[in-house]
Amino acid sequence: MSVDSSPPCPEKGFPALKWLVGLAFIGLLAGLTLRPIPISHAPSKRNRSVAAHAVIKSGLEQYLEEHGQYPTPAHPDAMMKVSGKDIRVGAARMLYQALTGDGDSEIKSASATGNASDGKISEEEAKHSINSNLPKNMVATSSEGYRYLVDGWGRPFQYIKGGTEDAINPTFDLWTFGDIGSQDPLFYDAETRRKDEAIARWIRNW
Numbered sequence: 001m002s003v004d005s006s007p008p009c010p011e012k013g014f015p016a017l018k019w020l021v022g023l024a025f026i027g028l029l030a031g032l033t034l035r036p037i038p039i040s041h042a043p044s045k046r047n048r049s050v051a052a053h054a055v056i057k058s059g060l061e062q063y064l065e066e067h068g069q070y071p072t073p074a075h076p077d078a079m080m081k082v083s084g085k086d087i088r089v090g091a092a093r094m095l096y097q098a099l100t101g102d103g104d105s106e107i108k109s110a111s112a113t114g115n116a117s118d119g120k121i122s123e124e125e126a127k128h129s130i131n132s133n134l135p136k137n138m139v140a141t142s143s144e145g146y147r148y149l150v151d152g153w154g155r156p157f158q159y160i161k162g163g164t165e166d167a168i169n170p171t172f173d174l175w176t177f178g179d180i181g182s183q184d185p186l187f188y189d190a191e192t193r194r195k196d197e198a199i200a201r202w203i204r205n206w
Helices: 014-033 042-067 090-100
Strands: 079-082 085-088 139-141 147-149 158-161 172-176
Touching: 042 090, 042 172, 085 090, 090 147, 090 158
Parallel strands: none
Antiparallel strands: 079 085, 139 147, 158 172
């Protein structure tokens, strides 16, 4: 009687099952150790702000050609709260009117009619409109109904007409505070705005 001394054959399918168990274990470990990576939208917000800044600068030069001078805000110190921070909005309201022609109550001028913005441009207003088709993400409306120009972060653009003690340029200063944090201070005076370390994250024309 002969005895079969060959080793027993492994059960069919065992290697495949072993691979599946291993892959499941690796997947479990990955789920426990990996964390979702937050996606920053700062670059796109900054790009929108840079583009809006260029549109406003171009519009102000056209305003100069038509009126012989750059516009002056009627209420430069008007404030509003954005993301918990008090920020000037008077110039941004003026910029909206100066470029679109929708009202002139925010522009300091002897010829101003005092009409407030209503979001609609009449035939008469269209005659003085520089850009009535601003991108929607450039225009915001406050709870009081004021319309104003904003950067990519939804904050009002800042503007100071040249020729004043707070202006750096002889023409105008136009800026946005960029991607500042909630605890970062806001500066408006010319002395501080000349310090590169204080305004490194701003988008500006000086």
